[in-house]
Amino acid sequence: MLVFNFSLGCQRLFSFVMNPFDMRICSLFFLTVVLLFSCTKSEDVVEQNTGQNEDYPLIMMHGALGSGDTYATQAQRFVSNGYASDLIFAFDWNSLDQGGTPEIDLDLFVDQVLATSGKSQVVLIGHSAGGNLGYTYLEDENRAEKVARYVHVGSFVNASPAGPNGQIPTLNLYSLADEVVQGGDIPGAQNIALSDLDHYQIATSEESFIEMFKFLNNGQIPEHNILEDDNVILEGRVVDLGSNEMQEGITIEIFKIDANTGGRAVQDPVDILVTDSNGNWGPWEAEKGQRYEFVISSDDPDFKKLHYYREGFVKSDRLVYLRSFPPPGNPVSLLLGLLPESEDQSVFAIFASNQAVLNGRDELSFNSVELSTPALAAPDQTNIAFFIYDNGDMVSSGNQHLFFGTFPFLNGIDLYTSVENCQIIPISFNGVTLHAENWKSANQGYSIVVFN
Numbered sequence: 001m002l003v004f005n006f007s008l009g010c011q012r013l014f015s016f017v018m019n020p021f022d023m024r025i026c027s028l029f030f031l032t033v034v035l036l037f038s039c040t041k042s043e044d045v046v047e048q049n050t051g052q053n054e055d056y057p058l059i060m061m062h063g064a065l066g067s068g069d070t071y072a073t074q075a076q077r078f079v080s081n082g083y084a085s086d087l088i089f090a091f092d093w094n095s096l097d098q099g100g101t102p103e104i105d106l107d108l109f110v111d112q113v114l115a116t117s118g119k120s121q122v123v124l125i126g127h128s129a130g131g132n133l134g135y136t137y138l139e140d141e142n143r144a145e146k147v148a149r150y151v152h153v154g155s156f157v158n159a160s161p162a163g164p165n166g167q168i169p170t171l172n173l174y175s176l177a178d179e180v181v182q183g184g185d186i187p188g189a190q191n192i193a194l195s196d197l198d199h200y201q202i203a204t205s206e207e208s209f210i211e212m213f214k215f216l217n218n219g220q221i222p223e224h225n226i227l228e229d230d231n232v233i234l235e236g237r238v239v240d241l242g243s244n245e246m247q248e249g250i251t252i253e254i255f256k257i258d259a260n261t262g263g264r265a266v267q268d269p270v271d272i273l274v275t276d277s278n279g280n281w282g283p284w285e286a287e288k289g290q291r292y293e294f295v296i297s298s299d300d301p302d303f304k305k306l307h308y309y310r311e312g313f314v315k316s317d318r319l320v321y322l323r324s325f326p327p328p329g330n331p332v333s334l335l336l337g338l339l340p341e342s343e344d345q346s347v348f349a350i351f352a353s354n355q356a357v358l359n360g361r362d363e364l365s366f367n368s369v370e371l372s373t374p375a376l377a378a379p380d381q382t383n384i385a386f387f388i389y390d391n392g393d394m395v396s397s398g399n400q401h402l403f404f405g406t407f408p409f410l411n412g413i414d415l416y417t418s419v420e421n422c423q424i425i426p427i428s429f430n431g432v433t434l435h436a437e438n439w440k441s442a443n444q445g446y447s448i449v450v451f452n
Contacts, residue, residue: 056123056148056216057087057113061106063128063154063203064095065332065409067244069236070127070203072319073226073354073452077209080227080315089113090319092237092244095129096331103137110146121148123216127203128181131155138162151212154202157184171215175202179380180408190215199382204354228288228314235282236320238275238296242332246279247324250296250303254284257291257309262424262435264293282320286313291434295445296322305445309436311452323448335410338403339446340389346417346438347446348388350427354452356382357429365428369398371413376400383411389441390416 058078060071068090075088091109093102110122124147126134131152138144141164150162151171160166172191174183180199185191192211194202202208206225213222238247252273256265270292273281286292294308304325326333339347350366357364359377364370366388377383391401391414401412417425423438429451436447 055087055119056121057089057117057119058083058123058125059089059091059106059110059113061091061093061124061126061130061133062095063130065242066095066127066130067237067239067321067323068092069319069321069353070200071125072317072321073204074209074212075319076226076315076317077206077222077224078213080224081213081222085316085318087117087119088318092239092246093130093133094243094245096242102133103140103143106133106137107143110143114146121146123147123149123151125151125153125212126155127153128155128199135162138168139164144168149216151215152186152189153208154178154181154183154199156181158186160187161189169215171212173202173208173211175199177379178202180382198356198358198379200384201355226315229316230288231316232286232288232313233283233316233318234286234313234320235280235284235318236322237279238281238322238324239279240326240330241323241336242326242330245326246277247275247298248277248279250275250279250281250298250324252281252322253295253297255293255295256287257293257435259291262426263422263437269295281322283318288312289314294322296324297445302327307436307439307445307447309434309447309449311432311434311450335403338401338412339387339441340392341442343440343442344419345390345394345441346419346425347441348417348425348427348436349446349448350386350388350429351448351450352384352429353450356384357386358382362430363428364430366413366415367417367425367427369396369415376411376413380408381411382408385410387412388415388417390414 062068062070071090078088079085091106094100113122124134132155134150135158138147138150144163147168149169153173161170162168166188170189172186172189175194175197177196178199194207197205210222214220238250239245240247253269254271255269258265271284273284275281289312291312292310297305308322325336357372357377358379359372359374362372364372371386394416396415399414401414404410404412417438419438419440424435425438426433426435427449432451434449436449439445439447
């Protein structure tokens with residue numbers, strides 16, 4: 001399996017987040033709670049890393065509010081360039097929990113990867129807060145011996161390469177256009193400054209992949225971007241947003257979407273799956289290029305039904321995540337608790353899975369209403385998700401909902417969508433249009449639209 005099956009337990013973000021950006025993130029999330037390559041190498045490491053490094057398992061660590069699917073596109077690129085898919089892993093951790101020990105859980109994960117793969121070392125890749133986790137993990141000599149190389153992505157400046165003595169060959173990849181983390185060179189690391197990527201793109205873009213691939217393969221340039229598959233196999237997880245708690249026994253109904261109407265091709269699902277004890281689902285064979293609606297539901301009355309609408313899959317993807325809403329007590333639940341449950345209106349969320357939505361660069365519209373405006377898509381907000389709902393007056397002001405202005409990545413827009421009659425709502429992002437139905441938010445759930 002691409003994602004290992006064991007409980008990660010309690011984990012933390014704030015206890016090892018100590019630089020100015022992290023303090024910003026801390027303060028922003030506390031508001032939410034209230035309101036809601038010239039590397040320095042040792043000779044033995046050089047010998048261990050001669051030739052192509054695809055034999056080393058890759059373990060990828062997401063940042064704050066992220067999940068393993070941060071790296072879904074990069075995993076496809078690695079596979080398209082000769083890496084074995086069963087040696088690519090995502091480490092899901094709770095980036096919001098102050099009291100946990102994610103470096104200990106990561107060590108258990110590394111040990112299981114080594115035991116299962118039969119390898120002696122892994123490669124770690126950490127984005128943003130996941131980069132802090134990477135450095136914290138590698139401070140321990142015994143843990144550092146398990147890591148051949150480390151990739152620090154869109155994360156914070158350190159005094160030396162990773163490892164207790166700076167001995168781990170380290171790629172430090174950052175962007176001059178990052179509005180979230182102010183990156184910079186790390187003495188002794190291989191430093192690559194990209195010019196125009198937003199904070200999320202540093203983890204997901206082709207430009208970043210090329211630099212990662214070169215670092216892991218002695219300067220070799222990858223031959224491909226993403227190669228299509230004749231047989232498309234999907235699998236993934238259901239975890240809750242924010243803490244990544246694994247959701248067992250969740251029903252996943254899969255419906256075909258009609259290419260002409262944007263609605264369901266037929267009213268019956270083409271398949272029904274159930275998540276295992278670790279939230280995993282699949283593998284499941286999809287029709288290449290076919291668009292689907294994935295509906296997640298549970299017998300638990302507190303579980304919110306969600307309808308996921310995705311672009312068509314042209315390559316197998318083992319990191320298809322269907323996030324559930326978190327239970328009470330999760331900091332994100334305070335924010336999402338603001339979303340209405342009404343017989344009179346629908347609620348939508350739009351997620352750009354590989355980049356932020358920036359005014360002046362991107363175009364995002366909901367039912368012909370432009371959302372990528374200076375007020376709603378300011379570059380310094382680095383918004384990747386937009387929640388669309390009415391504030392209760394059934395009037396679409398198009399303004400930002402108040403509480404969403406207090407922190408980056410998420411935004412909320414005051415737009416009223418009636419549930420009268422069946423409507424298929426068009427949502428367009430940079431020339432791609434997806435469609436979602438206007439479900440009654442009270443008992444039929446919310447619509448989540450995901451762009452690649």
